[in-house]
Amino acid sequence: MKVDRETLDKMAHLSRLHVEEKDAEKMMEDMSNILNWVGKLNEVNTDGVEPLTNMSHEFNVMREDVVKTDISKEDALKQAPSKDADFFRVPKMLE
Amino acid sequence: MQEDLLHGAISCTAIVQYFLSNIQAQQHLNVFLSVYDKEALTQAIVVDQKIKNGKAGKLAGLIVGIKDVLAYKDHPLQAASKMLNGFYSQYTATAVQRLLDEDAIIIGRQNCDEFAMGSSNENSAFGSVLNAIDNNRVPGGSSGGSAVAVMADMCHVSLGSDTGGSVRQPAAFCGVLGLKPTYSRISRHGLVAFGSSFDCIGIFGNHVDDVALVLEQIAGADEFDSTVSQNVVSSYSNQLTETQKFSIAYIPETIENPALQPEIKATIEKKLGQLKEAGHQVEPVNFPLMDYCLPTYYILATAEASANLSRYDGVRYGHRSADAGDLTQLYKQSRTECFGGEVKRRILLGTYILSASYYDTYYAKAQKVRRLIREQTKALFQKYDILIMPTTPTTAFPLGKNTDDPMAMYLADIYSVHANVAGIPGISVPCGVDHQGLPIGLQLLADDFEEGKLLAFADFLMKLKGDV
Numbered sequence: 293m294k295v296d297r298e299t300l301d302k303m304a305h306l307s308r309l310h311v312e313e314k315d316a317e318k319m320m321e322d323m324s325n326i327l328n329w330v331g332k333l334n335e336v337n338t339d340g341v342e343p344l345t346n347m348s349h350e351f352n353v354m355r356e357d358v359v360k361t362d363i364s365k366e367d368a369l370k371q372a373p374s375k376d377a378d379f380f381r382v383p384k385m386l387e
Numbered sequence: 388m389q390e391d392l393l394h395g396a397i398s399c400t401a402i403v404q405y406f407l408s409n410i411q412a413q414q415h416l417n418v419f420l421s422v423y424d425k426e427a428l429t430q431a432i433v434v435d436q437k438i439k440n441g442k443a444g445k446l447a448g449l450i451v452g453i454k455d456v457l458a459y460k461d462h463p464l465q466a467a468s469k470m471l472n473g474f475y476s477q478y479t480a481t482a483v484q485r486l487l488d489e490d491a492i493i494i495g496r497q498n499c500d501e502f503a504m505g506s507s508n509e510n511s512a513f514g515s516v517l518n519a520i521d522n523n524r525v526p527g528g529s530s531g532g533s534a535v536a537v538m539a540d541m542c543h544v545s546l547g548s549d550t551g552g553s554v555r556q557p558a559a560f561c562g563v564l565g566l567k568p569t570y571s572r573i574s575r576h577g578l579v580a581f582g583s584s585f586d587c588i589g590i591f592g593n594h595v596d597d598v599a600l601v602l603e604q605i606a607g608a609d610e611f612d613s614t615v616s617q618n619v620v621s622s623y624s625n626q627l628t629e630t631q632k633f634s635i636a637y638i639p640e641t642i643e644n645p646a647l648q649p650e651i652k653a654t655i656e657k658k659l660g661q662l663k664e665a666g667h668q669v670e671p672v673n674f675p676l677m678d679y680c681l682p683t684y685y686i687l688a689t690a691e692a693s694a695n696l697s698r699y700d701g702v703r704y705g706h707r708s709a710d711a712g713d714l715t716q717l718y719k720q721s722r723t724e725c726f727g728g729e730v731k732r733r734i735l736l737g738t739y740i741l742s743a744s745y746y747d748t749y750y751a752k753a754q755k756v757r758r759l760i761r762e763q764t765k766a767l768f769q770k771y772d773i774l775i776m777p778t779t780p781t782t783a784f785p786l787g788k789n790t791d792d793p794m795a796m797y798l799a800d801i802y803s804v805h806a807n808v809a810g811i812p813g814i815s816v817p818c819g820v821d822h823q824g825l826p827i828g829l830q831l832l833a834d835d836f837e838e839g840k841l842l843a844f845a846d847f848l849m850k851l852k853g854d855v
Contacts, residue, residue: 300735307693307738308700308718309731322793323736329794330682330749336756343754344761347584347810348571348614349835355610367477373707380702382714 293327295320392438392448399438399448399492400431406450406494410541416517418532418541420455421463422495430492437490444490446604449597451486452497452542454533457588458577459483459493466579467511468501470699470706470725480577481612482546482588482605489604494542497532501727502696503548503581505529506556506799509790510729517786518560520824524783527557527799530589534561537591544601545591550582551684552778552803554589555815559778559828562817564845566590566598569835570810571616573602574609580695582688585807595846598814599623602838618836626839627846634668635659636771640677641802648781650821655777655829658818661851672767672774676760677805683760684804685797686740686753693737696730732793757808764809768834773844777802778815778828802830812838816845 295303300320304311311319365378374381391397407424427450437443453459456466458476465471483493500510508516508531516531518524519539526535530547534557537545547554549567558565567589575586588605592598600623607620637659642652663669701707701721708720726734740749767774780801789796806813812835815828831848833841 295739299739303735303738303742306742307734308697308715308722309726309734310719310723311731311735312723315728319732319735322732323739325794326685326736326797327739327749330686330753332682333679333686333749333752333756336676336679336759338752338755338759341755341758343751344758345754349616349618350571350614353613353617363477368703370477371474371704373701373705382702383711383717385714 293324293331295323295327389448398431399434400428402448402450403427403431403492403494406540406542409539410495413519413539413541415522416519416535416539417498417514418516418535418539419452419495420467420498420513420532423462423493427492427494434490434492444488446486446489446491446600449486449491449544449601450494450542451491452494452533452536452545453483454499454530454545454547455496456499456503456548456579457483457546459496463496464579466502467499467513468725468727468730469512470722471704472706474704476577478577481574481609483577485605486601497530497536497545499532499547500529501730502579502692503529503550503553504692504729504733506552506796507784507786507789508532508557509786510727512727515786518783520562520826521783524785524825525560527560527779527783529553529557530591531557533591534558534563534565537561537563537593543592544597547589547591548578548581549587549589549807550585551688551807552800554591555778555803555813555828555830556799558591558815559817559830560783560826562820562826562828564592564595564598564817565815565828566602566838566842567806567813568602568606568838569616569812570807571614572606572812572836572838574612574615576609576611582691583695584691585684585688587807595842595849596624596627599627599842602842616836621839623839623842627843631843632667633772633844634670634770635662635773635775636670636672636767637775638674638677639671640674641776644780646780646798646801647777648821651777651780651782651827654818654827655775658829658848658851659775665851670771672771674763674767676756676763679756680760680805680808681797681801683753683756683808684800686749687757689733689737690740690750691737693734693741696734699726729793760805761809764805764811765834768811768837772833772837772840774832776830776832778830779803782821782823782825782827806832811835812841814841814845816848818848
């Protein structure tokens, strides 16, 4: 598996990252090497094996539905880089 | 030590002062990101008073350091990343709270690899942690600071996190005990998420009874984590002295591996011989899937990391780029400016693995292999109590040796990831040193929720040493 520039840029966009020009070559090489190596799993016959999707031994752990406040609105907003009295602020999305 | 405390021969305040002076004198090791000196001393006075009044908790006198991935209310938390510069916790992790409830004292926040991703502690935004035995060598990672703190006498016990070996591998490099319990044994509430189906809080210590005592306090059901095990927590510290004969398995390939440092091989062979002589059953077993543990781990853990780290978007907390025009740019620039190289590599890989075209090839395939690994591992423990193998292929390597080659770095976890992939408990036990005086660790693994057996055997193995 060879990761080319187009694939890298696509993954970067999906990950909401920029890959800077100076890092791109090395990143493609590392990703290609790692993907080739993990491709080793193809040697294992997994016909008829169900994927293991849950490592916890618990199933549907229920508790009473109690109304309570763990963190207040003020506290939730406290560490926001930009905010007003009620909301987180971000750049305008719609003109 | 608790005896001495109770009889007034030593005070909690004196213990805290002792550790604080050790921290102060060894700042060059870069272990602590924050030292809670005033608070720890204030709390020590409170605990000393409680001891006098006969009202002290079970962990009175125990001084603990916590890895910078564990939330502690009103204290800084940033997973050694620039992304969380200035961030402080608004609640306390369950594991930390349970320590505080029993009068343990938190002495500070420990350096680690950024978002717990790394095997050498060289990926921290705060610089590398140095190994106390040889300052030109790494302490291992990602919980490197937590391991060195225990090694260099800066606290009794540290809490770290182990996603692929991040407690056991640095424990081996630093000559201390490092326990990763069964997946879901300890609540993950308040633990910064990396690979959620692997992440475990782990414990570093110099004595098995300290590790056992801490585990029995912090493990168990928690209303803040619906995945945590509801199983009753045993009194591990009372089970250490039980004498029994163990049946012990080893996988010959893990010992014959040409990449294994010869002195580690000699150590494990010697130990197996001693165990046989002591009357325990020691047998080789087949485990053909061993070579597939590490690729399985890297597929699943990077996929989970790419999802978990999407929360760092510069909107609600953490770093926000100063010059982003629109919202997409705000996300991209905030993340690009602050994540380090290894974190970006894993997010990109995880995104690739989860992308529609490759999901079945990588992600679903790895989940299937994971089931086979877990089943084969469980089958092994039907017959044996303990599986023994090296913790690491080499002793602590020089700083900078693997920083340009992620694949070489990943191989440092070749023995430790098995436990995370299978979900079972494991512990690294210090077993002598190599010709350069660098610590060697042996790893013990047991079946799900057999921490009692694991710790009892670790204690036995520690007492067997001295002649390696």
